Amino acid sequence: xAGVMQNPRHLVRRRGQEARLRCSPMKGxxxxxxxxxxxxxxxxxxxxxxxxxxxxxxxxxxxRFSAEFPKEGPSILRIxxxxxxxxxxxxxxxxxxxxxxxxTFGSGTRLTVV
Amino acid sequence: AQTVTxxxxxxxxxxxxxxxxxxxxxxxxxxxxxxxxxQPPSRQMILxxxxxxxxxxxxxxxxxxxxxxxxxxxxSLKISDSQxxxxxxxxxxxxxxxxxxxxxxxxxxxxxxxxxx
Numbered sequence: 001x002a003g004v005m006q007n008p009r010h011l012v013r014r015r016g017q018e019a020r021l022r023c024s025p026m027k028g029x030x031x032x033x034x035x036x037x038x039x040x041x042x043x044x045x046x047x048x049x050x051x052x053x054x055x056x057x058x059x060x061x062x063x064r065f066s067a068e069f070p071k072e073g074p075s076i077l078r079i080x081x082x083x084x085x086x087x088x089x090x091x092x093x094x095x096x097x098x099x100x101x102x103x104t105f106g107s108g109t110r111l112t113v114v
Numbered sequence: 115a116q117t118v119t120x121x122x123x124x125x126x127x128x129x130x131x132x133x134x135x136x137x138x139x140x141x142x143x144x145x146x147x148x149x150x151x152x153q154p155p156s157r158q159m160i161l162x163x164x165x166x167x168x169x170x171x172x173x174x175x176x177x178x179x180x181x182x183x184x185x186x187x188x189x190s191l192k193i194s195d196s197q198x199x200x201x202x203x204x205x206x207x208x209x210x211x212x213x214x215x216x217x218x219x220x221x222x223x224x225x226x227x228x229x230x231x
Contacts, residue, residue: 042205042221105159
């Protein structure tokens with residue numbers, strides 16, 4: 001059973017371009033969470049999704065950022081018109097439900113904006 | 115909002131010795147969960163140990179144990195018989211009760227642990 005798969009592992013974008021980060025949760029997991037890790041900092045919550053629904057997006061910047069978790073396929077975190085400050089590691093985690101167990105992280109996507 | 119503080123940016127320990135990493139948190143909730151995660155250079159976030167706030171007994175996982183002081187809002191991690199593979203960033207994390215809608219983790223800024231051969 002593969003873990004949480006994130007791709008790409010590294011992504012380089014020029015300022016103003018769009019970044020798309022993908023997350024395939026563990027098999028059987030229908031809850032997905034996105035976190036951002038800025039250099040020298042801990043992970044900060046961005047958004048919590050279930051299939052086709054955004055449950056909590058209180059950590060998402062109001063502009064340029066969006067997330068989806070469609071009925072079929074991976075969850076996508078989309079950043080439009082990237083700026084240098086968006087450079088960070090973006091982590092996805094998944095769980096089968098809202099219970100304590102099974103909150104599994106992926107290895108992250110490192111986004112570099114040049 | 116809940117805050118998690120790790121006051122030791124860096125720690126080092128001799129191989130086979132014991133080291134304690136500190137963590138304090140701030141919350142008004144009485145029921146919550148605390149975690150320690152390990153992040154090696156591979157960047158993978160690995161769960162080390164977790165503690166339910168309603169449990170008096172400190173959690174233990176092999177060489178890893180915690181000292182949970184609820185009144186003091188302190189949650190330290192003790193690593194016994196340190197091994198070279200323990201070298202990593204360690205993050206303390208707080209999670210709200212499951213009935214909260216957000217279901218999110220709050221992380222500290224991490225402690226970088228070096229193990230000296």
